[in-house]
Amino acid sequence: MSVRRVYIVLLLIVVTGIGWIQSNQWLAATHPVKLVVPKGWPAPVYDFKDNPLTKEGIALGKALFYDPILSKDGTISCGSCHQSFGGFATYDHPLSHGINNGFSNRNAPGIVNMAWQKNFMWDGGIHHLDLQPLAPITAENEMGETITGVLEKLNNNPTYRKKFLVAFGVRNISTAELGKALSQFVLTLVSYNSKYDRVMRGEADFILPEKLGYEIFTKKCVTCHPPPFFTDFSFRNTGLPLDAFLQDKGRMRITGDAADSLAFRVPSLRNVALSFPYAHDGRMATLQNVFEHYRSKEPRPAGTDPLLQKGIPLSNYEIGQLTAFLQTLTDSTLINNPAFLPEEQNRRQKQERDVHGNKGD
Amino acid sequence: MRRWLIIIALIVPTALYSVNRYKTVNATQGLGLNFIPVVGDKMFSFDSSYINQTGETFTITKCLFYVSNFSITYKTGKRIRIPNSYFLIDLSDPLSCLIRLPVPANDVSAIDFLLGVDSAKNTGGIQRGVLDPARGMFWTWNTGYVMAKMEGVSSVANMPGHKFSYHIGGYSKGQQVTKSISLPVTSKFNDEKPIDITADLLRWFNGPLPISIAAHPSCHSPGQLARQISGNYQYMFGIKQYP
Numbered sequence: 001m002s003v004r005r006v007y008i009v010l011l012l013i014v015v016t017g018i019g020w021i022q023s024n025q026w027l028a029a030t031h032p033v034k035l036v037v038p039k040g041w042p043a044p045v046y047d048f049k050d051n052p053l054t055k056e057g058i059a060l061g062k063a064l065f066y067d068p069i070l071s072k073d074g075t076i077s078c079g080s081c082h083q084s085f086g087g088f089a090t091y092d093h094p095l096s097h098g099i100n101n102g103f104s105n106r107n108a109p110g111i112v113n114m115a116w117q118k119n120f121m122w123d124g125g126i127h128h129l130d131l132q133p134l135a136p137i138t139a140e141n142e143m144g145e146t147i148t149g150v151l152e153k154l155n156n157n158p159t160y161r162k163k164f165l166v167a168f169g170v171r172n173i174s175t176a177e178l179g180k181a182l183s184q185f186v187l188t189l190v191s192y193n194s195k196y197d198r199v200m201r202g203e204a205d206f207i208l209p210e211k212l213g214y215e216i217f218t219k220k221c222v223t224c225h226p227p228p229f230f231t232d233f234s235f236r237n238t239g240l241p242l243d244a245f246l247q248d249k250g251r252m253r254i255t256g257d258a259a260d261s262l263a264f265r266v267p268s269l270r271n272v273a274l275s276f277p278y279a280h281d282g283r284m285a286t287l288q289n290v291f292e293h294y295r296s297k298e299p300r301p302a303g304t305d306p307l308l309q310k311g312i313p314l315s316n317y318e319i320g321q322l323t324a325f326l327q328t329l330t331d332s333t334l335i336n337n338p339a340f341l342p343e344e345q346n347r348r349q350k351q352e353r354d355v356h357g358n359k360g361d
Numbered sequence: 362m363r364r365w366l367i368i369i370a371l372i373v374p375t376a377l378y379s380v381n382r383y384k385t386v387n388a389t390q391g392l393g394l395n396f397i398p399v400v401g402d403k404m405f406s407f408d409s410s411y412i413n414q415t416g417e418t419f420t421i422t423k424c425l426f427y428v429s430n431f432s433i434t435y436k437t438g439k440r441i442r443i444p445n446s447y448f449l450i451d452l453s454d455p456l457s458c459l460i461r462l463p464v465p466a467n468d469v470s471a472i473d474f475l476l477g478v479d480s481a482k483n484t485g486g487i488q489r490g491v492l493d494p495a496r497g498m499f500w501t502w503n504t505g506y507v508m509a510k511m512e513g514v515s516s517v518a519n520m521p522g523h524k525f526s527y528h529i530g531g532y533s534k535g536q537q538v539t540k541s542i543s544l545p546v547t548s549k550f551n552d553e554k555p556i557d558i559t560a561d562l563l564r565w566f567n568g569p570l571p572i573s574i575a576a577h578p579s580c581h582s583p584g585q586l587a588r589q590i591s592g593n594y595q596y597m598f599g600i601k602q603y604p
Contacts, residue, residue: 047486050486121502125502125503125504126501126502126503126504127483127484127504128484128485128486128487128504130486130487131486131487131494131501131504134494134499134501135501135502137501138501139501139502147494147495147497148495148497151495174489174493174495175487175493175494175495176486176487176488176489176493179486179487180487253503253582254503256535256536256582256583256584256585
């Protein structure tokens with residue numbers, strides 16, 4: 001054997017050895033994704049430096065989002081209460097359902113445009129999107145799990161281990177990767193293609209009731225629900241009395257300040273036609289109930305937000321127009337986008353198409 | 362010749378791999394600090410019951426706290442800050458009570474640290490290691506760390522199983538419970554051995570505003586009571602003096 005051959009063999013072994021050492025990094029080759037920032041919107045508040053979006057991370061986040069593995073008994077997923085057809089809020093349920101036939105204390109809000117939100121929940125108690133999923137996962141009346149319980153299940157699941165290795169380069173899944181993965185998917189839920197948006201971009205026109213409703217909206221609602229998010233993200237007491245059973249005092253639970261009693265987040269109105277029932281505990285079944293609450297001439301309880309103390313005068317006519325306008329905030333391109341629907345649903349829909357002899361698209 | 366080359370070829374990648382993995386400092390180097398739970402002038406034991414200033418008898422089943430942001434001062438006047446020094450002391454786990462700081466161990470004149478976790482780590486998303494929320498020292502519904510936790514049993518605690526529990530947290534304005542601790546080191550130590558820091562658990566109850574278990578068997582959110590308890594326990598530390 002010549003010396004040169006020995007050197008070649010030696011070189012091969014070294015390269016293989018280094019390859020083995022570095023396999024972690026190479027396996028984790030990911031494909032970067034850039035978040036859509038619609039024209040005219042502010043910069044996102046989410047710090048993408050700590051969690052750059054990747055195709056693999058988003059896909060993993062979506063798998064987790066729709067997987068009941070996150071709940072203690074394997075029955076509840078994030079998607080159970082954040083349903084695409086409800087604008088990623090709960091469709092037609094006042095309170096979220098949890099494990100063991102339980103109810104949570106609040107109505108699940110729509111989770112679109114989260115990249116622009118600083119704190120989360122109806123009371124703003126959570127400061128970072130990555131941390132948000134830990135609350136429903138560990139709440140006894142929601143998913144009822146422990147963080148260690150979820151991590152153990154994921155770490156014992158070969159499919160998830162592989163996906164986390166590819167997306168985040170980790171062999172041992174920790175809370176940080178779980179939160180980041182779920183954030184990646186949720187961050188992609190950007191709602192900016194409703195009829196309202198298309199009208200503003202000059203791609204469509206309001207019909208008359210929508211146009212009139214928009215004018216009423218800009219006079220009477222826009223202070224708390226400014227576009228493009230249709231919320232100013234503040235916490236306000238709209239004068240709804242305390243529910244004796246839930247005893248939910250909203251923002252006060254977080255700040256400990258009596259001035260924040262019964263103040264809840266101003267909800268976004270995007271996809272509002274789909275996200276009924278309304279208010280933090282879903283006590284109002286329809287938009288009509290909401291309008292009736294705001295236009296009521298009954299005296300408001302002490303602590304009601306100054307803007308609402310005298311109510312908002314609304315005629316029946318105006319309510320009709322406002323309803324027409326609010327329906328233009330429904331983003332059908334978002335709620336029907338296969339990228340955001342459970343994979344199983346996408347497969348099923350494809351099969352259904354095949355029944356009629358179509359080969360799919 | 363050939364055999365040697367093959368052996369070298371096998372050793373090189375293995376050595377590279379080992380170097381990659383074992384970059385951490387040798388566990389016996391640096392300044393060692395050993396947290397020792399005591400009650401008054403006696404060693405603490407999970408088996409014993411104790412009496413607080415209010416006259417209530419209790420046993421402790423669990424006690425954990427975060428210490429962070431260490432800064433060591435030397436007799437020369439030199440001061441070394443140790444960024445990213447976070448430790449979770451679990452008094453039921455002696456291994457967690459002995460910590461090592463990557464600084465010289467001789468001629469220490471003072472030890473400064475934060476009892477709790479600074480606000481940057483409270484607001485910066487999900488942390489790793491001892492700050493991982495999976496460690497159970499974190500509130501998921503109201504973002505923030507439980508800086509210190511004590512659980513126990515007392516017949517006067519009007520709670521299920523007569524259990525009392527104090528989960529102390531809060532970092533925002535008006536709810537702040539983190540405490541800056543400064544311990545001067547005076548006596549002569551054997552530099553080889555860790556410095557013993559005593560943690561007097563009675564101090565949780567006894568202090569400027571004594572805590573009665575009967576009146577306050579539980580504290581599970583930031584606020585007035587949490588501040589009161591942290592106002593007491595900030596005085597629990599001392600450097601163990603040897604004759």
